[in-house]
Amino acid sequence: MxxxxxxxxxxxxxxxxxxxxxxxxxxxxxxxxxxxxxxxxxxxxxxxxxxxxxxxxxxxxxxxxxxxxxxxxxxxxxxxxxxxxxLIDMHVHLTFERDTKRNPHQWLTEYEADDALRSLKYLKRTVDAGFTSVRDLGSRYQVIFPLKRAIERGDIPGPRIFAAGDMITPTGGHADMHGYRRDVSQAIGGGLGVCNGADDCTRAVRDVIKSGADVIKITATGGVLSNTAAGVNQQFTDDELTAIVNTAHHLGRPVTAHAHGTEGIKAALRAGVDSIEHGSFLDIDTVKLFKKQDAYLIPTLLAGATVKQEVLENPNMPKAIADKVEFVAPKMEASFKLALKNKVKIAFGTDSGVSKHGDNAKEFELLVNYGMTPKEAIKSATVEAAKLLGQSEHLGxxxxxxxxxxxxxxxxxxxxxxxxxxxxxxxxxxxxxxx
Ligand SMILES: [Zn+2]
CATH class of the missing domain: 2.30.40.10 (Urease, subunit C, domain 1)
Known part of the structure; x- marks a missing residue:
């Protein structure tokens, strides 16, 4: 610098x-x-x-x-x-931003450096918006790690990054590659984190940590924006979840689980994950399990609001995705309110990359509209986020x-x-x- x-x-x-x-x-x-x-x-x-x-x-x-x-x-x-x-955003994807007009063949034509160079403006927008630390929960080709190092050296402006790198996902799971011929999908691949069976998932966690991960991100259930009509239920077996959490914790890394469906959230919590991303379908038993396991919820309300709007505006959205949006988005508000009422620990996260980088603070308005006080909302993005990062000594x-x-x-x-x-x-x- x-x-x-x-x-x-x-x-x-x-x-x-x-x-x-x-x-x-x-x-x-x-x-x-x-x-x-x-x-x-x-x-x-x-x-x-x-x-x-x-x-x-x-x-x-x-x-x-x-x-x-x-x-x-x-x-x-x-x-x-x-x-x-x-401010601290616990769920961003700095190496991409959803663009409905992008070249559909982008996956097949670009190099790793395209992801990195495109990210420079996202990094700047994020830090200019007041988010001085972020947790990046999934990027391809390990691109997030050189970006993080470049910021630390002062070569480029950007937030302090705590990165997951490759997501841990089963074959065909939410973070695997979808929508192309099998041989094409395999050639592009889902990265280091695709795993099946407890032993292979142990291998995947170790590989991802070896590549530089500060935190392990898993896709415990199906997700909305993967082009597969696989619902949003549990995708890893209980054995796989336990192997992932134990391996990560042995190596000193927290685990956060992308999870929408109730049973998948519960399975991830029982396995000992430290936090749940989205948490779209909560019931009172799940809320009790959050408290028993002392886990955080990162509600990502902005992601829900963003994709709900896109369904209305984008006639080319694949049916598999549009159906899941219609199913999931309306549930997020009620689940957040249930968690808030029952005093589940909540940390701030936007899933930016789904929404525009730099618009992160819109999440505050949603949190407050749905019942948080402004103080609680700011606390979720400062004190609570720092706690979940294990950085309370330095940040928050x-x-x-x-x-x-x-x-x-x-x-x-x-x-x-x-x-x-x-x-x-x-x-x-x-x-x-x-x-
Ligand atoms: Zn995400």
């Missing part, structure tokens, strides 16, 4: 000179309003001290460099802003010692959650990415 010495001018001038990032050894943010963490009241007129990548002090009032004895520091003026922790709030992942908006988001769609300032690990 291009580091620019800010002592020679004002921040705003230098931001425009710089390709995407501004860093200095010490930065001071003067914040008009500040939400340190969702458990605390909003503070007024604060000074945040950032050294390198971390928050090192928070002081009441707008303190000067001299008062802090930090004469080399650079001041960032956010006096007319509300400052809050960087703006206390001293945490990563300097800081965003700002014009108004109090606790009064108007939609304000999160207009993030004005983004800092990730002490680097200013949007000003």
């Amino acid at each position: 291009k580091k620019i010495n800010l002592k020679i001018g004002t921040l705003s001038v230098l931001v425009s000179l710089c390709t995407f990032s501004v860093s200095a050894d010490t930065l001071l943010i003067h914040a008009g309003k500040m939400l340190v963490g969702v458990e605390q009241a909003v503070k007024q007129q604060q000074t945040i001290v950032i050294k390198n990548d971390k928050i090192t002090a928070i002081e009441a009032g707008y303190l000067t460099k001299e008062q802090l004895n930090l004469t080399d520091a650079t001041i960032i003026d956010l006096k007319n802003q509300m400052v809050l922790p960087g 709030d703006l206390s001293v010692g945490k990563q300097a992942d800081i965003i700002s908006v014009n108004m109090n988001v606790l009064d108007n959650i939609s304000e999160l769609r207009n993030v004005r300032f983004v800092m990730k690990g002490g680097d200013v990415l949007k000003q």
Whole structure:
């Protein structure tokens, strides 16, 4: 990342000179309003001290460099802003975006680099929207890992990525290749994660972790957007699920399960997965099982709303997919409400890639429309998401010692959650990415 010495001018001038990032050894943010963490009241007129990548002090009032004895520091003026922790999206797919007009033969003509290069704009849109950390839950050709490393080196702008890489799926399962002749599908393949039987699924988990996975993503049930009329029920056997979860946990990786159908959700929870993605068909027994297993739900309401809209607008949607949309999408709202009412742990996730990258904050509006308070919705994308990532020590709030992942908006988001769609300032690990 291009580091620019800010002592020679004002921040705003230098931001425009710089390709995407501004860093200095010490930065001071003067914040008009500040939400340190969702458990605390909003503070007024604060000074945040950032050294390198971390928050090192928070002081009441707008303190000067001299008062802090930090004469080399650079001041960032956010006096007319509300400052809050960087947002975390627990379910994105940064290497693709659904495009109904795309060339249907794309799968057969492109190289891995096409996926990677197309992703650059998605990475930027995501971090510009205030999402400083994401969990990428499925990409092809291990492309997500070099992207993650390029961001960490500072070569390209983007969020901090926790990646699954290849999804673990049975042959013909939701994350396998569909819709082509068998020999063509096999040539393109479903990647390292296609497995059958407990032993082979153990092999698949190990292979995916060897390729770089931080988290294991499995398709425990059928899915909506795979072109196969296979429903949304359980797809792995109980033995396969147990083998996957045990192998991943032995290697220190959490497991998250794509799951729609009730019995498939239950089977995944019984096997010990750490979280369920979508969770479209919940009943009270399933909700109890979530609590017994201390598992999280990632509701992805935006994905449901997006595909529901697409059915209305896209006459070319394959019938196998359109039928599943009609079946699943209307159930997501009621299931989310049941989970919320029964205090299931909920973390924020959009399934962006199904929806447009950068529109992630639309999920907040759905969460609030369906019954969460704005505070609970923000908590799901900060404190709770950090917990599920195993990163509570570093991420999730703006206390001293945490990563300097800081965003700002014009108004109090606790009064108007939609304000999160207009993030004005983004800092990730002490680097200013949007000003
Ligand atoms: Zn997904």
